[in-house]
Amino acid sequence: MSGLTMPPSDKATLARRAEIVADMRLIVPGEGVVDATSEMRAFETDGLTAYRQLPMVVVLPETTRQVARILKYCNERNIKVVPRGSGTSLSGGALPLEDAVLLVMSRFNRILDIDYPNRIVVAQPGVTNLGISIAVEQDGFYYAPDPSSQIACSIGGNVAENSGGVHCLKYGLTANNVLGIEMVLMNGEIVRLGGRHLDAEGYDLLGIMTGSEGLLGVVTEVTVRILKRPDMARALLVGFPSSEEAGQCVADIIAAGIIPGGMEMMDRPAIHAAEAFVHAGYPLDVEALLIVELDGCGAELDHLIGRVEEIARQNGSVTCRISQSEEERLVFWLGRKAAFPAVGRISPDYYCMDGTIPRKELPRVLHGMRELSEKYGLRVANVFHAGDGNLHPLILYDANIPGELDKAEAFGADILKLCVKVGGVLTGEHGVGVEKRDLMGEMFNQTDLDQQMRVKCAFDPGHLLNPGKVFPQLRRCAELGRMHIHRGQMPFPDIPRF
Amino acid sequence: MTTFTPSSSEEVLSVVLGALSEEAPLEIVGHGSKRGIGRLVQAAHTLDLSALSGVTLYEPEELILSAKAGTPLAEIGKLLDDNRQQLAFEPMDYGPLFGDGPGRGTIGGVLAANISGPRRIKAGAARDHILGIHAVSGRGEAFKSGGRVVKNVTGYDLSKAMAGSWGTLAVVTDLTFKVLPAAETETTLAVRDLTDDVAANVMAHAMGSSAEVSGAAHLPVLVSGKVAGGALSGAAATLLRVEGVTPSVAWRIGHLKDLLKAAGEMQEIGAEQSRALWRDIRDCAPFAGGKKPVWRVSMAPSEAHRMVDALRRQAGANAFYDWQGGLIWLEMEADPEASALRAMIRRFGGGHATLIRAAEPERAALDVFEPQPPALAALSARLKAEFDPKGILNPGRMSGTG
Numbered sequence: 001m002s003g004l005t006m007p008p009s010d011k012a013t014l015a016r017r018a019e020i021v022a023d024m025r026l027i028v029p030g031e032g033v034v035d036a037t038s039e040m041r042a043f044e045t046d047g048l049t050a051y052r053q054l055p056m057v058v059v060l061p062e063t064t065r066q067v068a069r070i071l072k073y074c075n076e077r078n079i080k081v082v083p084r085g086s087g088t089s090l091s092g093g094a095l096p097l098e099d100a101v102l103l104v105m106s107r108f109n110r111i112l113d114i115d116y117p118n119r120i121v122v123a124q125p126g127v128t129n130l131g132i133s134i135a136v137e138q139d140g141f142y143y144a145p146d147p148s149s150q151i152a153c154s155i156g157g158n159v160a161e162n163s164g165g166v167h168c169l170k171y172g173l174t175a176n177n178v179l180g181i182e183m184v185l186m187n188g189e190i191v192r193l194g195g196r197h198l199d200a201e202g203y204d205l206l207g208i209m210t211g212s213e214g215l216l217g218v219v220t221e222v223t224v225r226i227l228k229r230p231d232m233a234r235a236l237l238v239g240f241p242s243s244e245e246a247g248q249c250v251a252d253i254i255a256a257g258i259i260p261g262g263m264e265m266m267d268r269p270a271i272h273a274a275e276a277f278v279h280a281g282y283p284l285d286v287e288a289l290l291i292v293e294l295d296g297c298g299a300e301l302d303h304l305i306g307r308v309e310e311i312a313r314q315n316g317s318v319t320c321r322i323s324q325s326e327e328e329r330l331v332f333w334l335g336r337k338a339a340f341p342a343v344g345r346i347s348p349d350y351y352c353m354d355g356t357i358p359r360k361e362l363p364r365v366l367h368g369m370r371e372l373s374e375k376y377g378l379r380v381a382n383v384f385h386a387g388d389g390n391l392h393p394l395i396l397y398d399a400n401i402p403g404e405l406d407k408a409e410a411f412g413a414d415i416l417k418l419c420v421k422v423g424g425v426l427t428g429e430h431g432v433g434v435e436k437r438d439l440m441g442e443m444f445n446q447t448d449l450d451q452q453m454r455v456k457c458a459f460d461p462g463h464l465l466n467p468g469k470v471f472p473q474l475r476r477c478a479e480l481g482r483m484h485i486h487r488g489q490m491p492f493p494d495i496p497r498f
Numbered sequence: 499m500t501t502f503t504p505s506s507s508e509e510v511l512s513v514v515l516g517a518l519s520e521e522a523p524l525e526i527v528g529h530g531s532k533r534g535i536g537r538l539v540q541a542a543h544t545l546d547l548s549a550l551s552g553v554t555l556y557e558p559e560e561l562i563l564s565a566k567a568g569t570p571l572a573e574i575g576k577l578l579d580d581n582r583q584q585l586a587f588e589p590m591d592y593g594p595l596f597g598d599g600p601g602r603g604t605i606g607g608v609l610a611a612n613i614s615g616p617r618r619i620k621a622g623a624a625r626d627h628i629l630g631i632h633a634v635s636g637r638g639e640a641f642k643s644g645g646r647v648v649k650n651v652t653g654y655d656l657s658k659a660m661a662g663s664w665g666t667l668a669v670v671t672d673l674t675f676k677v678l679p680a681a682e683t684e685t686t687l688a689v690r691d692l693t694d695d696v697a698a699n700v701m702a703h704a705m706g707s708s709a710e711v712s713g714a715a716h717l718p719v720l721v722s723g724k725v726a727g728g729a730l731s732g733a734a735a736t737l738l739r740v741e742g743v744t745p746s747v748a749w750r751i752g753h754l755k756d757l758l759k760a761a762g763e764m765q766e767i768g769a770e771q772s773r774a775l776w777r778d779i780r781d782c783a784p785f786a787g788g789k790k791p792v793w794r795v796s797m798a799p800s801e802a803h804r805m806v807d808a809l810r811r812q813a814g815a816n817a818f819y820d821w822q823g824g825l826i827w828l829e830m831e832a833d834p835e836a837s838a839l840r841a842m843i844r845r846f847g848g849g850h851a852t853l854i855r856a857a858e859p860e861r862a863a864l865d866v867f868e869p870q871p872p873a874l875a876a877l878s879a880r881l882k883a884e885f886d887p888k889g890i891l892n893p894g895r896m897s898g899t900g
Contacts, residue, residue, distance in 0.1 A: 115800075117698075118799055118824075189877075198796050199662065199850075202896065204663075208654060230708055255559050257682065296742075297749050300742060303745045356648075389560075389647050389649065423647070428647075432652060443653075444642070448641045449653075451656065452653050455884060458883070481884075483888070485518050
């Protein structure tokens with residue numbers, strides 16, 4: 001593990017491991033408790049494979065009641081718990097701890113209700129993102145957020161990470177498509193937030209839970225909004241001689257009042273890697289390639305495609321293809337969707353970053369990345385959710401060369417610092433996890449982070465749920481709660497008053 | 499009793515620190531256009547944010563707008579309108595309901611009350627569009643959350659925590675919202691003379707189609723004459739709004755007509771009248787200006803009319819429906835009937851009721867916001883304590899929680 005400090009292991013807990021495993025078996029009978037090292041190997045990492053750690057024990061509950069009993073048991077005995085969905089986190093959100101119970105939610109895999117009149121699906125958290133869309137596709141419906149791991153990632157994990165996808169500029173993130181959850185707090189209390197209705201009756205705890213990275217509660221049921229599939233979708237594949245021109249084209253499309261269903265950009269290295277892998281017919285002599293997908297009724301697409309084509313031409317496009325069939329549209333996407341494995345073919349390893357920037361800063365950030373690439377001696381390929389400014393630089397490295405992973409991580413950290421410097425953020429959709437934890441200070445000062453940690457204290461005052469993630473340094477809740485009121489100071493100095 | 503009118507976030511911090519040192523609670527107001535909602539606040543001083551005003555950043559191509567909390571919503575609306583953009587969640591104006599006239603309200607109030615409008619069913623509420631905030635907590639600390647980009651999952655989303663918190667967690671001083679292009683045009687299809695249950699089916703059918711309906715409301719006959727200058731009087735009106743580019747709107751309206759042809763008599767309402775109509779629905783114009791108690795109820799759309807039907811067997815109430823039926827505006831004949839209403843909502847699958855308009859003694863005696871089950875109420879109280887441990891921000895406004 002390269003330079004990552006996790007919370008110190010609790011020796012007292014480790015000494016009682018056998019007893020804890022036995023107690024877990026009482027709560028979850030059958031095959032639901034895994035403690036053999038060989039079997040726990042499958043859980044030692046998630047989508048961020050640079051980090052590995054065997055948990056103390058793996059528990060796979062099947063009911064909310066079991067989850068509640070496990071958490072209550074651990075809370076009373078000061079035992080840490082790391083929740084895990086499908087284990088596809090790209091930021092190490094489900095990285096186990098040596099002295100923690102790994103709570104795996106994959107057996108919560110049933111769809112509980114499909115309610116077309118209210119356009120709602122109620123699912124257990126282990127159901128995959130794509131599984132929800134598949135359950136309703138015969139009736140022409142789908143669930144809009146579509147992270148690229150949608151085949152595997154779970155809806156519970158989507159809530160934890162507030163997952164996005166290529167369609168979120170138009171259709172929103174997980175937070176905008178979840179109506180309710182049932183969750184268990186670390187003290188074992190079961191709480192329901194929202195439901196089939198809209199908005200909360202009190203504080204927006206659902207808003208806080210979504211994207212909280214498994215630190216506040218364990219989701220045991222999710223209610224999501226489903227949508228009718230658009231009549232059709234068509235895509236334009238547009239090549240530009242520079243990223244500046246491609247970026248201006250994106251800005252002009254939005255300025256024209258058009259919000260495409262998806263708008264993706266790839267830079268030259270990404271285009272070449274993708275084309276070599278899937279032969280989608282991408283132009284190879286351009287610096288930037290845009291995929292603009294419009295969805296809706298035929299009349300709308302006929303109207304808008306011409307306008308987008310015109311905007312592209314005004315911005316100096318050198319190639320422009322418009323999909324004439326569903327097959328052709330899918331071919332346009334083939335290269336983009338395979339960009340990560342395509343890059344995986346040209347490099348032994350790659351490291352996927354996830355910053356968001358104001359789109360107008362794209363040329364500056366790409367330029368900065370080229371300089372960093374030279375400085376570190378590592379190549380970088382870029383795929384970019386161009387509509388919302390979410391950048392995914394892929395840093396190419398070889399883990400077998402000593403020191404190269406460290407170099408890739410330092411390169412990645414520099415890219416994210418650059419994103420923040422130009423007015424952007426550390427992560428657009430992959431989460432902070434352990435990966436960007438120590439960079440939080442780039443975006444937030446200690447007061448900002450303390451207030452976030454106080455929210456944690458309202459949910460889990462013992463810091464037992466998924467500790468070591470998100471926050472660079474955990475401060476005890478008692479310490480965070482202390483007030484420093486200066487009674488000596490002049491009350492209300494110099495403020496206009498009536 | 500002093501009213502402070504800070505014009506900078508530093509001054510807001512100073513007022514909160516002063517209140518802490520005196521342990522003197524503050525009532526936080528913008529224009530006061532929603533002061534009639536919630537419990538009356540018992541505070542030593544008033545923190546008036548109306549001088550903390552001005553748009554600080556507007557980048558139409560980046561789809562973001564930042565403003566100080568006291569910036570008039572009307573000013574922001576005008577600026578966006580000039581650039582053919584909008585706050586897509588269509589924030590309602592509570593003024594008319596309280597007989598105060600339209601056009602007041604601040605952007606800070608929009609977030610504090612998590613306001614939305616008819617487009618809530620398609621585009622979300624204020625909570626879905628807030629990108630970042632600067633605020634001063636009840637601990638007297640200035641903090642920030644979120645950012646100025648439209649996609650961000652860095653750290654807990656404390657901006658959303660402010661949505662619907664009615665100023666009980668922190669004093670928000672600066673806000674950044676996502677803005678979106680305004681639709682080129684709109685048309686509303688009105689299906690006439692439907693009963694509430696048939697209307698619920700028609701709206702569900704329309705929302706479940708690919709016509710991308712951006713407003714679905716049902717006005718029973720007692721209400722239909724009270725919108726758009728009486729243009730819909732005489733029969734119930736079930737209204738479906740379609741927005742977008744002209745050829746698309748025309749095609750989708752045709753698609754809806756085809757889909758619903760068996761439902762009843764239909765009429766098309768053109769863009770100008772459609773805008774007026776949805777503004778009236780948004781602002782609850784049918785119940786504007788009166789004194790009778792008004793509830794805002796959020797439920798599953800399929801259950802709403804059933805609940806209303808059952809309630810009417812116990813108490814006199816006038817109702818109309820937005821959000822495909824899921825938002826019920828309910829004007830009670832006499833008493834608020836809080837317990838009868840809330841029991842009925844629970845019986846029909848749950849949701850929540852907020853007493854929007856009521857006389858002061860009723861607001862003091864009743865739960866204005868939906869009471870929460872014990873574990874949830876305790877969690878909300880702990881959250882409040884983490885932001886405002888001394889209870890100096892809008893004490894009692896949300897009663898149970900804040």
